[in-house]
Amino acid sequence: MLIEPQGQSLTAIQELERSTGEKITDCYQCGKCTAGCPASMDPPPSVLIRKLQLGMFDEVVSEQSIWSCMACLTCSERCPKGVSPAAIIEGLKLIHLRDMDPQVQAEELGQEFLAQSTQQAVVSGFRKFI
Numbered sequence: 001m002l003i004e005p006q007g008q009s010l011t012a013i014q015e016l017e018r019s020t021g022e023k024i025t026d027c028y029q030c031g032k033c034t035a036g037c038p039a040s041m042d043p044p045p046s047v048l049i050r051k052l053q054l055g056m057f058d059e060v061v062s063e064q065s066i067w068s069c070m071a072c073l074t075c076s077e078r079c080p081k082g083v084s085p086a087a088i089i090e091g092l093k094l095i096h097l098r099d100m101d102p103q104v105q106a107e108e109l110g111q112e113f114l115a116q117s118t119q120q121a122v123v124s125g126f127r128k129f130i
């Protein structure tokens, strides 16, 4: 039975799919991603995806286990349906961080700090934290 998320949860899941390029409903719950995951995640990637299929976006985006993911891509390599759990989890992390109050104000960093910092590190950091 296909359970369709509704309301705010549907909007959030559509945004997650748009930003990651992944299709949550493509997952047929074979569990190969979870079987190969070295991170002992609880809940593991296949369960996170199943919860998203059931529309439980708020619960999934707040799961501590997404922070245990090391982005090793083993799950994405193993998926017979071409789903990338690693990309979905990274998308969840980004949404979680962007929903927080900004931890860093760009104007407070100062010219000296910026001059000594690697440009790519600053840009990628701000993509996540602001």
Ligand code: SF4
Binding pocket: 033, 036, 037, 038, 039, 041, 045, 068, 069, 070, 071, 072, 073, 074, 075, 076, 085, 086, 089
């Ligand atoms: S990318 Fe994350 S979820 Fe996927 S196998 Fe690696 S640690 Fe596990």
Ligand code: SF4
Binding pocket: 026, 027, 028, 029, 030, 031, 032, 033, 034, 045, 046, 049, 075, 078, 079, 080, 081, 082, 083, 084, 085
């Ligand atoms: S390997 Fe792919 S199809 Fe199987 S449970 Fe994981 S994401 Fe779903």
